Amino acid sequence: MSDNKARTPDRKFALIAPIVIGLAAIGVVIVLLLRPDPAPPAKVEPPPAAAPSPPAVAAPPKVTSATRADLIADAEAAASAFAAGAAAPPSKLLGERFALRLAFGCGGPAPDPGPLQAFYQLDPGTRTVRLVARPATWTDLPLVRGAPTPPATEAVEGFWIPRPWLRTDACPRRREVAPPATPTPVEAPSLGVAIFHGAEASRAQRRGERPYEHVIKLPADSDGQGLSFVLLLEGRVAGFSDRAAVHCWGESVDHRPVCLYAVEIDRVAFEDAQGAVLAQWPT
Incomplete structure (x- = not known):
């Protein structure tokens, strides 16, 4: 016969349950204590400041030198003033550097x-070409004797600028023309650059008796008849003692005035027709 009487809870289970719950709680606490601390959030570095732009540096000024055309134009103004009996206009070339190219062998x-x-x-035997440039001695020129030369000037040398009506550096173009009935003489030099040597200056700077010379081999495909070269003179327009860059003198009103620049030359060179340097001398 079944027993329908209600039963009391198992006393043993009642005793164990609190212990199990306590142990579970202790385990949870241990897990929480042993869990590593969360990594701190990554520090976000501010973007580096843009490097300041370097200050703008101005390009060095381009060194320019007066050319043959500049010297001719300035001297024309001085010659015109001399012929008119007027004072020469101030020259913009005083103190300026120049690079004067004189074509020769044309x-x-x-x-x-x-x-x-x-x-x-030419030396056909050795197939060599001898280049020569020889300064003229102008110490006794009327223009030099009458000009306000630098103090203690002992000697004056220089180079004429051939064909001062031609402003380009190259050789003039040759033309075949019928000979005139009465040929006229070639025009005398009328424009040059003069170097004034003082009594105390080194005589090694004087080249009147020591021309600039250089020997090159004749090109294999050339007979030497169609060659041309350039004499390069570089320096500074130093001016006369009255601070004039150029002085002129004339024999009469019907003669073209002769004009000279007072200069200092610090480099002389020979170039070929293409501009390649063949020889050079610092002075």
Whole structure:
């Protein structure tokens, strides 16, 4: 016969349950204590400040030198003023550097150079070309004797600028023309650059008796008749003692005035027709 009487809870289970719950709580606490601390949030570095732009540096000024055309134009104004009996206008070239290129050999080699200041000669036996540039001595020129030269000037040398009506550096163009009935003489030099040597200056700077010379081999495909070269003179327009860059003088009102620049030359060179330096001398 079944027993329908209600039973009391198992006393043993009642005793164990609190212990189990306590142990579970202790385990949870231990897990929480042993869990590593969460990593701190990554520190966000501020973006680096843009480097300041370097200050703008101005490009060095381009060194320019007066050319043959500049010297001719300035001297024309001085010659015109001299012929008119007026004071020469101030020259913008005083104290400026110049690079004067004088083409030579335009008519071929010069077996007998005569008064030529720059020329070349051929030696067919050795197939060599001899380049020569010889400054003229102008100490006794009327223009030099009457000009306000620098103090203690003992000697004056220089180079004429051939064909001062031609402003380009190259040789003039040759033209075939019928000979006139009465040929006229070639025009005398009328424009040059003068170097004034003081009594105390080194005589090694004087080149009147020591021309600039250089020998090169004749190109294999050339007979030496169609060559041309350039005499390069570099320096500064120093001016006369009255601070004039150029002075002029004339024999009469019907003669073209002769004008000279007072200069200092610090480099002389020979170049070929393409501008390649063949030889040079610092002075």
